[in-house]
Every structure is written in C-alpha cells, then in structure tokens.
Amino acid sequence: MFKSVKTSLLAAVLVGSAIIANAQKKISQGTVVYGVEYSLPAEQAAMAAQLPKEQKVKFNGNVLRIDMQQGPATIGILQDFVDKKGLMLIDVPMAQIQYAVKMSKEDVEKAEASAPKLSDFKATGEKQKVGNYNAEKYTYKDDKGGAYELWASNEVELPTGFAGDQFKEIKGALVKYTTFQNGLKVTLTIKNILEDKVGPFSLEVPSGYELKTMQEIMAMQGGGQ
Structure with missing residues (x-):
C-alpha cells in the first residue's frame, strides 16, 4: 500500500512537472501573427482602412523580419532587437529596383527616443484568455498622459526584448498590448504563434x-529636402 502511494505521488509530480514545462514553452524561432488596430486622429481616420489589419513577424534568435507590400514595392524590415541594428530591403520587380538601407544602433535609438516613454507597469491580478493563452492584465502609462493596458502570458516565452525595451519589466509574453510604430499608436493582439523553422x-x-541612405529614399518619394 505504501509503495502504491509513493508510486502515485511520483506520477503526480512527474505529470505536474510536464504541465509546468509545457506552460513555460520557450520559442527561439518561428512566426508571430498579430491582429492590428490603429488609434488615429479623426482627420486621419480614413487612413485606417488602407493600413494592414494583420502583421506577421518572423524571428530567429535575436533577429526579426517583417515583410509588407506598399503599392508595387515589397519592403522587408530586419532588426536585431538586442544589438539594435537593422536593415530595410526595398524590391520593386516591375522597375527592376532593389535598394537596401542600413540602420545603425544610433538610428534605431533615435527612432525609439521619438516615441512616447512608457512607465508605471502594474499587474492587476485580473486574468483572461487572449487567443490561445491564459494571460494577466497590466496597466501602464506614457509621458504624454495616455493610459493603457496589456495582457501577458507565462504559457509561452519569446526571446528577451522581442516586444521592445520599454516592456522589459513585464514577465511573460505580451499577447495584447499598445505601442507605437512609425509615429502611429497601434494595439497588437496575438492571433497565433507558429514554432516553425x-x-x-x-x-x-x-x-x-x-x-x-534613408534620406535618399525619402527624396525619391518626394519627402526629402
């Protein structure tokens, strides 16, 4: 009887360990698919219909890649989110154009510095399922007076720094959060995480x-001096 009890206890411990291991699954490469919502001023609301509603972020280790279509151009953005260096690739097949723009650490940090500063992250204890993941709600604010909430899950672990330095205080993967991209306030919600090669x-x-250079690209688009 005692032996049976010990065996059952050992089995329970092993099963519990397996559940914990699965709950904290670490993914080092794959694709994160986000649903995207935009918060635009009233005068720019019509622009939202032209912006992508989904964003796929591929990553391998510390380097991520986002591909997007802008008219006839395919744009690939690669960034090392630890070393803070990047590369933009512009491909216009019909014009036989292929341009590359390097982004230094200084360039990346300058872009980050122009975005509102996020702070005062507080776990609320409120739990909810977001997509396929059980998550906890956090509140936070920016230096412009804006207040936000995010949902983070401990059921999956993405590479450190994946969501950006401003969220490094948060434990767990961000499955829904508001951030800033190219001056736009966006809310990203994970629809799926694919652990693929x-x-x-x-x-x-x-x-x-x-x-x-970026200045040369902007001049070609009529945005240069």
Missing part, C-alpha cells in the same frame, strides 16, 4: 541590392 536572418546587404 525560419531564417537564419542576416543584416548584411544581399547581392544585387544597391545601398542607399
């Missing part, structure tokens, strides 16, 4: 791409 990604300029 992607990359490895390189920040070296691929063969066939002509190196340009």
Whole structure:
C-alpha cells in the first residue's frame, strides 16, 4: 500500500512537472501573427482602412523580419532587437529596383527616443484568455498622459526584448498590448504563434541590392529636402 502511494505521488509530480514545462514553452524561432488596430486622429481616420489589419513577424534568435507590400514595392524590415541594428530591403520587380538601407544602433535609438516613454507597469491580478493563452492584465502609462493596458502570458516565452525595451519589466509574453510604430499608436493582439523553422536572418546587404541612405529614399518619394 505504501509503495502504491509513493508510486502515485511520483506520477503526480512527474505529470505536474510536464504541465509546468509545457506552460513555460520557450520559442527561439518561428512566426508571430498579430491582429492590428490603429488609434488615429479623426482627420486621419480614413487612413485606417488602407493600413494592414494583420502583421506577421518572423524571428530567429535575436533577429526579426517583417515583410509588407506598399503599392508595387515589397519592403522587408530586419532588426536585431538586442544589438539594435537593422536593415530595410526595398524590391520593386516591375522597375527592376532593389535598394537596401542600413540602420545603425544610433538610428534605431533615435527612432525609439521619438516615441512616447512608457512607465508605471502594474499587474492587476485580473486574468483572461487572449487567443490561445491564459494571460494577466497590466496597466501602464506614457509621458504624454495616455493610459493603457496589456495582457501577458507565462504559457509561452519569446526571446528577451522581442516586444521592445520599454516592456522589459513585464514577465511573460505580451499577447495584447499598445505601442507605437512609425509615429502611429497601434494595439497588437496575438492571433497565433507558429514554432516553425525560419531564417537564419542576416543584416548584411544581399547581392544585387544597391545601398542607399534613408534620406535618399525619402527624396525619391518626394519627402526629402
């Protein structure tokens, strides 16, 4: 009888350990699919219909890649979110154009500095399922007087820094949160996390791409001086 009790206890411990291991699954490469919502001023509300409602972020280790379509151009953005370096690839097949723009650590940090500063992260204890993940609610604010909430889950672990330095205080993967992209306030909600083989990604300029500066690209678009 005692032996049976010990066996049952051991089995329970092993099963419990398996559940914990599964609950804290660490993913080092794959694809995160987000639903995207935009908060725009009333005068820009019509723009929201033209913006993508979904964003796929591929990652391998500390390097992520986002691909998007803008008219005839395919744009790939790669960033090492630890070393804070990046590369933008612009491909316009119909015009036989391939441009590459390197982003230094200084460039990335300058862009980050222009965004509102987030602080005062507080766990509320409120729990809710977001997509496939059980999550806890946090509140936070920015230095412009804005107040926000996010949901973080301990059931999956993404690479440290994946969501950006401003969220490094949060334990767990952010499954729903509000942040700023290119000056726009966006709310990202995870629809799926795919643990698939992607990359490895390189920040070296691929063969066939002509190196340009961001100022040169903006001038081509009529945004330069």
